[in-house]
Each structure stands twice: as structure tokens, then as C-alpha cells.
Amino acid sequence: xxxxxxxxxxxxxxxxxxxxxxxxxxxxxxxxxxxxxxxxxxxxxxxxxxxxxxxxxxxxxxxxxxxxxxxxxxxxxxxxxxxxxxxxxxxxxxxxxxxxxxxxxxxxxxxxxxxxxxxxxxxxxxxxxxxxxxxxxxxxxxxxxxxxxxxxxxxxxxxxxxxxxxxxxxxxxxxxxxxxxxxxxxxxxxxxxxxxxxxxxxxxxxxxxxxxxx
Amino acid sequence: xxxxxxxxxxxxxxxxxxxxxxxxxxxxxxxxxxxxxxxxxxxxxxxxxxxxxxxxxxxxxxxxxxxxxxxxxxxxxxxxxxxxxxxxxxxxxxxxxxxxxxxxxxxxxxxxxxxxxxxxxxxxxxxxxxxxxxxxxxxxxxxxxxxxxxxxxxxxxxxxxxxxxxxxxxxxxxxxxxxxxxxxxxxxxxxxxxxxxxxxxxxxxxxxxxxxxxxxxxxxxxxxxxxxxxxxxxxxxxxxxxxxxxxxxxxxxxxxxxxxxxxxxxxxxxxxxxxxxxxxxxxxxxxxxxxxxxxxxxxxxxxxxxxxxxxxxxxxxxxxxxxxxxxxxxxxxxxxxx
Numbered sequence: 371x372x373x374x375x376x377x378x379x380x381x382x383x384x385x386x387x388x389x390x391x392x393x394x395x396x397x398x399x400x401x402x403x404x405x406x407x408x409x410x411x412x413x414x415x416x417x418x419x420x421x422x423x424x425x426x427x428x429x430x431x432x433x434x435x436x437x438x439x440x441x442x443x444x445x446x447x448x449x450x451x452x453x454x455x456x457x458x459x460x461x462x463x464x465x466x467x468x469x470x471x472x473x474x475x476x477x478x479x480x481x482x483x484x485x486x487x488x489x490x491x492x493x494x495x496x497x498x499x500x501x502x503x504x505x506x507x508x509x510x511x512x513x514x515x516x517x518x519x520x521x522x523x524x525x526x527x528x529x530x531x532x533x534x535x536x537x538x539x540x541x542x543x544x545x546x547x548x549x550x551x552x553x554x555x556x557x558x559x560x561x562x563x564x565x566x567x568x569x570x571x572x573x574x575x576x577x578x579x580x581x582x583x584x
Numbered sequence: 585x586x587x588x589x590x591x592x593x594x595x596x597x598x599x600x601x602x603x604x605x606x607x608x609x610x611x612x613x614x615x616x617x618x619x620x621x622x623x624x625x626x627x628x629x630x631x632x633x634x635x636x637x638x639x640x641x642x643x644x645x646x647x648x649x650x651x652x653x654x655x656x657x658x659x660x661x662x663x664x665x666x667x668x669x670x671x672x673x674x675x676x677x678x679x680x681x682x683x684x685x686x687x688x689x690x691x692x693x694x695x696x697x698x699x700x701x702x703x704x705x706x707x708x709x710x711x712x713x714x715x716x717x718x719x720x721x722x723x724x725x726x727x728x729x730x731x732x733x734x735x736x737x738x739x740x741x742x743x744x745x746x747x748x749x750x751x752x753x754x755x756x757x758x759x760x761x762x763x764x765x766x767x768x769x770x771x772x773x774x775x776x777x778x779x780x781x782x783x784x785x786x787x788x789x790x791x792x793x794x795x796x797x798x799x800x801x802x803x804x805x806x807x808x809x810x811x812x813x814x815x816x817x818x819x820x821x822x823x824x825x826x827x828x829x830x831x832x833x834x835x836x837x838x839x840x841x842x843x844x845x846x847x848x849x850x851x852x853x854x855x856x857x858x859x860x861x862x863x864x865x866x867x868x869x870x871x872x873x874x875x876x877x878x879x880x881x882x883x884x885x886x887x888x889x890x891x892x893x894x895x896x897x898x899x900x901x902x903x904x905x906x907x908x909x910x911x912x913x914x915x916x917x918x919x920x921x922x
Contacts, residue, residue, distance in 0.1 A: 400722060404669070407715070427704045435711025436741060439718065443737050446722050446730070504701045504761055549892070 379419055385412045399445050407438045421494065424504040604696050608685050616832040617647035623876050630880040657821035662724060665818065669723035674819070674826035677716025681833040684709045688840050689764045690861040691850045703751060703761045706841065707744075710796070713834065714740040717798070717805060720827070721815035732814025735887065736798060736805030742894035743795040749902035750789040753782050754845045756909050767849035774853035779846040784905045786846045788898045790874070793838035795890070797831060799875060801882035802890060809884075839871035840864070847871075 389409035396402040410433045417426035480486065497503075511519050592599045621636065621643060628635025636643035661667060687702035689695035699705055714737055721733020755761055757778060758769040770777045779786040795802040806814040816827045843849060843864055850864040885893070 398666075401669075404719070423699070423701055424704070427701055427708045430708040431704065431711055435708060435714075435744070439714055439737055439741055442718055442722075443734065446718075447734075502700050504704070547888070549889075 375419060379416065382412050382415045382419070386416065399448070400442065403438065403442050403445050407434055407442075410434050410438065421497070421503065424507050601696075605686075608696060609682060612682070612685065612833060612836065613829070615836055616829055617651065619832050619836065619872065620650070620828075621647050622872075623879070626873065626876045627880045630877070651825070654821055654825040659821040659823050660818075662726065662818050664725040666723040666725065669719050670818075671823070673716055673720030673723055674823050674830070675716070676719055677713060677830040678826050678833065680709045680713040680716075681830045681837060684837050687763060688837070689767065689844065689849065690864060691859070692764055692768065694861060695764060698762070698764055701761045702763045703755060703766070703845075706763075707748060707751065710834075710837070711740075711744055713796075713830070716827070716830065717815045720819070724815075724818035726818050728811040728813075729815050729817050731811050732805045732817070736815060739798075739802065739804065739890055739894070740796055742891060743792040743898070746788055746894060746898035746902055747792040747796065749899065749906060750782075750785040750792065751845070753785040753902065753906055753909055754778060756906065756913070757782065763844055763849075767844055767851060770848045771851055773855050774848065777846065777848040777851075782846065782905070782909075784901050786842075788902055789846065790842055790871070792894075792898065793842060794875060794878060795894070797834045797838055797875075799831075799835065800879040801885050803884060804887055804890065835872060835875055836868065839868040839875070842871050843867035 386409050389405045389412065392405040393402050393409065396405060410429060414426040414429045414434075417423075417429065484490075589596050624646075625635040625643070636646040639645040639649045661670065684706050686696045687699050687705050689698070717736040717740075718733045721729045721731075721736070724730070754766060758766040760766060760769070798805045804810075804814075806816075808814075811817070816824055819827060847867045848863075849867075850859050850861050852859050852863050
């Protein structure tokens with residue numbers, strides 16, 4: 371007899387599989403990226419079923435909310451010629467097939483019954499309703515795993531700096547605005563009041579003045 | 585109550601949750617409708633006009649008339665549009681705006697789902713609202729719509745960082761990610777509310793909230809003087825109305841979150857007055873009034889100025905203040921930040 375959690379799991383798993391399949395089969399890259407968003411979101415749902423609330427929310431926050439937005443941003447602006455992309459498909463097929471078989475074999479080795487399964491990985495103990503998954507994760511990260519955590523942070527920081535250093539180029543002729551300078555402008559820098567003697571108006575002909583009025 | 589419970593049998597939890605969801609969404613939709621009227625009235629008076637005053641007394645039936653009009657208008661599908669995504673756009677815009685309300689507490693017990701990491705949940709769900717704008721802009725297959733959606737994506741991603749850091753300050757002070765606990769940590773009069781010790785974060789959060797909802801003066805995604813109506817230029821009828829609903833629902837959400845995290849939620853300003861959800865509604869009304877006031881007062885930011893404000897002003901300010909909070913927490917003065 372299936373309980374409600376199993377039903378939810380199978381629905382989510384089916385959606386993940388479908389979305390994952392569509393990511394690689396969708397003709398339009400924007401559609402593929404959106405299917406990837408769906409796959410991430412549904413995977414977060416599955417993590418939620420595993421009582422990993424913090425990770426599930428972080429997955430949505432980081433991958434769906436930030437990474438995929440920027441990804442879509444780029445994909446939308448690319449002018450991708452689909453036929454040209456498909457030209458070399460059969461040339462690469464053997465290599466791709468080899469990589470695919472390799473990945474399947476690796477997963478089979480890891481997920482095989484020898485290392486993975488209900489006997490190897492017992493279900494986590496049932497926690498009371500007020501158990502804080504987030505607080506527990508935070509405690510572990512900043513005590514037992516503080517060095518790996520900080521190492522990862524430093525690696526990411528280096529990656530950020532490197533990415534900016536590699537892509538930033540300052541053109542000499544580009545103009546930019548310095549708001550501090552703008553604020554500091556005084557009236558006398560921009561405006562000059564000149565006292566001029568009043569000039570006598572030249573006498574206009576009636577026809578001209580009528581034209582102006584109209 | 586028991587008789588009704590027996591009638592539904594095993595489906596009772598589902599029915600009961602559905603009833604609670606309706607009890608939140610229905611008043612929210614009413615609030616959205618009357619927020620549009622309030623906006624037109626407030627801006628009208630600020631510009632020395634009367635605003636809508638023909639439909640019903642003081643124009644009180646104007647939102648209903650607008651809603652009816654939009655319901656009966658035809659939804660025009662651009663021939664070059666990506667049809668499924670074109671219809672998905674408004675849905676993606678409104679779904680997060682409503683889903684976020686699941687964890688918003690109206691009082692210490694009046695909350696649909698008292699989730700432990702509710703603050704993170706709110707951030708995750710609201711960060712998905714941008715998909716509605718992006719998908720709508722792309723699926724319309726129109727230059728103006730596309731420009732609008734690109735601007736919006738860049739702006740929302742930029743301001744989300746500052747917003748997230750502002751919330752880091754709140755959760756450091758409250759020592760919890762739970763919105764109910766965050767409010768309870770502010771109890772004891774208005775001088776205990778977080779807007780005083782976290783004033784820079786409060787200001788950053790409020791302004792980022794205006795930017796996140798694409799409201800003036802950060803409305804470059806719509807920019808009606810430059811790109812007509814931005815991402816929803818091709819939408820008409822109810823599809824347009826859904827975008828409209830999403831924008832106003834998001835405004836109300838941001839005002840609720842600002843009230844909960846910085847203005848003490850349902851807590852009364854003085855300890856001798858009783859706490860009640862009415863305080864929360866009053867604070868939300870005040871923040872919403874600020875939203876309308878901004879729109880009536882400020883000219884639209886230029887695109888590069890928006891980026892500069894987000895990246896070069898707000899993010900450094902929040903980072904510095906987080907360090908200040910962290911440093912103070914190690915000293916005997918930690919009580920200043922609770």
C-alpha cells in the first residue's frame with residue numbers, strides 16, 4: 371500500500387525524469403533551459419521529502435533564483451542556429467556514447483547494492499516536529515567541517531577574482547560618470563550670470579509679428 | 585466542526601488547508617483591488633487632483649469596474665509568439681507572489697505553515713518571480729518586451745543580493761530563520777524593533793523591495809516613456825491583469841515582510857497596548873503608503889544609476905553593517921542588537 375509520501379515521490383521523480391529528458395531533446399535552447407529550471411525545482415521537492423529542508427530551499431534560491439536566471443539571460447541573447455549545431459551530430463555520437471556508457475557504469479558502481487541501499491544507508495531517525503534541520507547543518511558546518519567549509523569559500527573567492535580579472539578590460543575612450551564629482555559641482559562651475567545693458571527692441575513690421583503669434 | 589470533519593474523512597487535512605489558503609488569498613485579492621484605488625487616490629491628491637470619483641461613492645467601486653473591463657477584453661496572441669510560454673508567463677509571475685504568503689505570520693499562532701526556515705523559504709520563492717517577467721518578455725517575440733525583460737532580470741538579480749544581506753543582519757540579531765521567532769525577538773515596545781539597531785539594513789531592504797517589485801522609481805522594466813510597457817507590452821485582457829495582480833501582491837508581500845522583520849510585526853508599539861494582527865495591517869498600510877509616495881515623488885532612475893546603487897552602495901553598506909553586528913555581538917554591548 372502506497373502512502374502519500376510515496377505517491378508524491380513518484381510524481382516528483384516522474385517530473386524530474388521528464389524535465390531532464392526534455393533538457394537534452396528540446397529543439398529550442400530557451401525551452402531546454404526552462405526545463406532545467408523545472409528539473410531543479412522538482413529535485414528540491416524530492417530533497418524536501420528527505421527532510422533536507424535547508425538544502426532544498428538553498429537549491430531553489432541559488433540555482434533557480436540566481437544561476438538559471440543569468441543562464442537564461444545569456445541563452446536568450448545568443449543567436450543560435452540549430453541546424454548548424456546539429457550538423458556534426460553523428461560524428462560525435464561514438465564519443466558521446468562512450469562518455470554516456472562510462473557515466474552509467476560509474477553510477478552503477480556507486481549506486482550498486484554493495485555500497486548503496488536500505489541496508490547500507492539506514493533511514494535517518496525520525497525527528498520531532500521542532501527539530502531544526504537548518505540549525506543542525508549550521509552547527510556542523512561551523513564546527514566539525516569548518517576547515518573544508520572555509521577552504522571552499524576561499525576557492526570560490528579566488529574564482530570570483532579570477533573571473534573578473536580575466537574578463538575586465540577597460541577601454542581608454544570609454545566615458546563614465548563620477549557621482550561624487552557631480553554632487554560637488556557648484557553653481558559657478560556651470561552658470562555665469564552676465565549683467566547686460568537692456569537692448570532697444572527693433573521695430574517690427576506688423577506682418578512679422580502676426581506670423582509669430584500664429 | 586466534527587460533523588464536517590467526518591464528512592470529508594481522510595481528505596480533511598487537505599480540505600482544511602485549502603480553506604486556510606482561501607482565507608488568505610481572497611482578502612489578499614481584495615487588498616490588491618483596493619490598493620490600486622488607493623494608489624490612484626493618493627497620487628491624485630499629491631498632484632492636487634481628485635482621482636477616480638465617478639464609479640460609486642468616492643470611486644469606491646472603481647476596482648470592480650476595472651476588473652470587469654479586463655475580464656471581458658480579448659486576449660490577443662501575437663502570431664510570432666511562443667504560445668505556451670506566452671500563457672505561462674503570467675502564471676509564473678503570480679504563483680510565487682501568492683506562494684510566499686504560506687509562511688507569513690499574522691500573529692504568533694495565525695500562520696498557515698510555521699516553517700523553521702521560513703525566511704529562507706520567502707527568499708527562495710520571491711526570487712522565482714523574475715521568471716514570469718523573463719518568460720513573458722521572451723515569449724512575446726517583441727523588441728520592447730525583450731528589452732524590458734532583460735532590464736528586469738539584471739535589476740532583480742542585483743538587488744536580491746543586497747536584500748539577502750539585509751536579511752542576514754536580521755537573522756543574526758534574532759538568532760532564528762523563523763519569522764514568528766523573529767517577531768517575538770522584537771517584543772517590548774517600539775524601541776526594541778529592529779529598524780533602530782539595523783537602520784541601514786532597514787533602508788536598504790525597503791529600497792531594494794521597491795526595486796524588486798519593479799515599482800517607480802525603479803520601473804525601467806516597464807519604462808512607459810522608453811519601451812512602452814516593457815515586458816507586458818503584448819499582453820491584454822486578463823493576461824495583463826494577472827501581471828498587474830502579481831505586482832500589487834508583491835508590493836503587499838514586501839510591506840508585510842518589512843513590517844515583520846523591522847517594524848515588529850503584530851507587536852504593539854507600547855507594552856501596555858495589546859498585540860494584534862491589526863498592528864501588522866497598520867504597519868503594512870504605512871509601508872504601502874511609502875511605496876505610493878515614492879512613485880508620486882521620484883523620477884525614474886537611469887539604468888546605470890540603478891546598477892551603481894545596487895552594487896556599489898547597497899551591497900557594501902549591508903556587508904559593513906553585518907560586520908558591525910558581528911563585532912558588537914562579541915562585546916558586552918551585544919544587547920544593543922539583541
